[in-house]
Amino acid sequence: MKLYNSAASPFVRKVNAVAIHHGIELERVATNPHESPEELLRDNPLSKVPCLVTDDGVALPDSPLICEYLDSIGTNDKLIPDHGTPRWKALRVAAIADGMMDAAVFRRGQQAFDQADEGRKRLVGRAKAAVERGLAALEAEDPNTPLTIGSVGAVCALGYLDFRFPDEGWRKAHPKLAAWYEKTVQLKPFAETMPKG
Numbered sequence: 001m002k003l004y005n006s007a008a009s010p011f012v013r014k015v016n017a018v019a020i021h022h023g024i025e026l027e028r029v030a031t032n033p034h035e036s037p038e039e040l041l042r043d044n045p046l047s048k049v050p051c052l053v054t055d056d057g058v059a060l061p062d063s064p065l066i067c068e069y070l071d072s073i074g075t076n077d078k079l080i081p082d083h084g085t086p087r088w089k090a091l092r093v094a095a096i097a098d099g100m101m102d103a104a105v106f107r108r109g110q111q112a113f114d115q116a117d118e119g120r121k122r123l124v125g126r127a128k129a130a131v132e133r134g135l136a137a138l139e140a141e142d143p144n145t146p147l148t149i150g151s152v153g154a155v156c157a158l159g160y161l162d163f164r165f166p167d168e169g170w171r172k173a174h175p176k177l178a179a180w181y182e183k184t185v186q187l188k189p190f191a192e193t194m195p196k197g
């Protein structure tokens with residue numbers, strides 16, 4: 001299976017973490033989605049990574065969909081519980097983590113532009129506030145132990161904050177989450193996928 005990959009993307013990291021958890025081999029193709037390479041566009045009209053092409057030739061865009069696919073074919077413990085409260089709790093945390101990543105990636109992208117622009121300041125401020133509320137939510141509720149798709153997302157979101165906003169620090173105001181993260185990030189799916197770029 002082919003994965004359009006980027007070592008800096010938290011969404012790609014999530015997919016790689018799920019693949020490693022299940023021991024699924026992927027052919028990783030380094031891709032810059034901002035350059036809209038033709039190969040990626042053929043498989044993902046949205047020009048985003050990650051995108052997975054299955055062995056049956058089905059191109060799956062969007063990390064939640066790819067994670068669901070990998071978890072469905074994986075043979076290790078399922079990361080997406082199949083029913084009941086555990087399922088919805090895991091998917092809730094996963095959705096919050098995805099939203100934090102969206103907001104942090106947006107903020108990072110805006111750093112290249114005029115910071116004094118009032119409209120931009122407002123949007124960037126909203127994105128920062130969303131991440132802060134996401135952190136508070138993860139601090140307040142168990143981000144899922146043992147591993148679920150929620151905890152995978154939470155580690156990738158927190159790792160991205162460390163990677164792109166290292167001076168802002170989130171640990172001090174979120175001590176429970178920080179302790180959980182330090183332990184969880186040492187697991188193989190995360191230790192092998194630290195962001196780079």
Ligand SMILES: N[C@@H](CCC(=O)N[C@@H](CS)C(=O)NCC(=O)O)C(=O)O
Nearest residue numbers: 009011033034048049050062063064
């Ligand atoms: N909802 C998507 C978001 C993926 C995403 O935003 N990827 C970024 C890289 S971190 C990207 O490809 N950006 C290129 C662009 O927006 O043009 C997912 O979960 O996979």
